[in-house]
Amino acid sequence: MLRIASFAGSGFDLGALHRAMLAAFSDYIVPLQPDADTFKATLISRGFDPEASFVAVDDDEIIGFWNVATRNTKRYLIGSGTRIGHRGRGLASRLGMAAISAAQNGGSESFSLEVIEGNAAAERLYRKMGFDVTRKLDCYRLDHPSPDRSSCKQSDFGSVANAIHRYSTWEPTWQNATETISRLPLTCFLHEKGGAIIGTGGLVHQIAASEPSAIEDLLAAAATVGSLTLVNVDSADSALSAVLQGLGADRFIVQSEMRLSLSNAS
Numbered sequence: 001m002l003r004i005a006s007f008a009g010s011g012f013d014l015g016a017l018h019r020a021m022l023a024a025f026s027d028y029i030v031p032l033q034p035d036a037d038t039f040k041a042t043l044i045s046r047g048f049d050p051e052a053s054f055v056a057v058d059d060d061e062i063i064g065f066w067n068v069a070t071r072n073t074k075r076y077l078i079g080s081g082t083r084i085g086h087r088g089r090g091l092a093s094r095l096g097m098a099a100i101s102a103a104q105n106g107g108s109e110s111f112s113l114e115v116i117e118g119n120a121a122a123e124r125l126y127r128k129m130g131f132d133v134t135r136k137l138d139c140y141r142l143d144h145p146s147p148d149r150s151s152c153k154q155s156d157f158g159s160v161a162n163a164i165h166r167y168s169t170w171e172p173t174w175q176n177a178t179e180t181i182s183r184l185p186l187t188c189f190l191h192e193k194g195g196a197i198i199g200t201g202g203l204v205h206q207i208a209a210s211e212p213s214a215i216e217d218l219l220a221a222a223a224t225v226g227s228l229t230l231v232n233v234d235s236a237d238s239a240l241s242a243v244l245q246g247l248g249a250d251r252f253i254v255q256s257e258m259r260l261s262l263s264n265a266s
């Protein structure tokens with residue numbers, strides 16, 4: 001029999017949630033099939049909240065889920081999905097309503113998420129739940145940037161975070177936020193003209209600098225594995241976008257950040 005339950009009260013473990021995630025994302029707009037360890041590590045680093053997350057259960061398996069993170073008064077949708085054979089029956093809507101209602105009851109002020117441009121089913125679902133687009137986000141791949149990296153020096157996370165705070169004009173999304181990344185094995189560089197970059201193994205989490213040439217140098221310094229991936233660059237950051245496009249970066253995904261203000265939600 002079908003039931004909707006918080007993940008914490010569902011009686012299922014992360015292994016079952018992982019199997020449901022792989023099935024629901026098997027026809028996703030981009031390939032996304034993490035192994036069990038990567039799936040769990042991602043949930044943990046983003047602040048997965050079992051009480052705030054909801055699953056649809058049929059007989060002995062999870063057939064739909066809203067995986068939610070909580071941080072202070074904010075909630076974030078890490079991922080939602082419904083197994084292919086169970087779609088179009090209102091499961092995601094019921095899970096979303098349960099997650100939003102739990103967030104309101106828990107005193108949260110806002111709920112945010114990202115959706116890939118072109119995922120019409122998901123965007124319609126979120127609009128139906130009351131979410132509105134707050135900004136556009138670009139994801140880039142950049143091969144072998146090679147400007148002058150001698151003006152950069154490796155530094156500690158605190159100094160680099162301060163430099164980024166000084167020069168950045170926008171807040172990173174949840175997955176690149178300081179609270180999410182602070183426990184990762186980060187590589188951090190400062191630029192002598194002002195600015196910094198924070199990355200892990202070819203993934204850039206945060207970057208900001210005083211001038212375009214410093215952005216180029218920082219990208220080159222951080223390209224420890226040859227290529228770089230930048231997920232969720234605010235598309236309104238014209239300076240960073242111009243540098244990336246000038247270096248020939250491939251913009252492989254555009255996303256919409258969506259937000260629901262819970263104080264105004266009915």
Ligand SMILES: CC(C)(COP(=O)(O)OP(=O)(O)OC[C@H]1O[C@@H](n2cnc3c(N)ncnc32)[C@H](O)[C@@H]1OP(=O)(O)O)[C@@H](O)C(=O)NCCC(=O)NCCS
Pocket residue numbers: 024025027028029064079080081082083086087088089090091092093094114115116119120121122124125126128
């Ligand atoms: C998006 C997804 C979770 C929807 O799950 P679902 O259980 O089928 O959703 P529901 O039946 O509750 O439908 C909810 C709303 O989504 C929209 N929707 C669902 N399927 C749709 C489709 N094929 N085309 C257009 N809109 C669709 C509709 O607005 C629908 O409401 P309506 O029927 O009242 O118009 C599911 O398609 C899925 O798992 N997709 C792959 C993984 C994914 O993209 N996850 C989201 C990542 S951000």
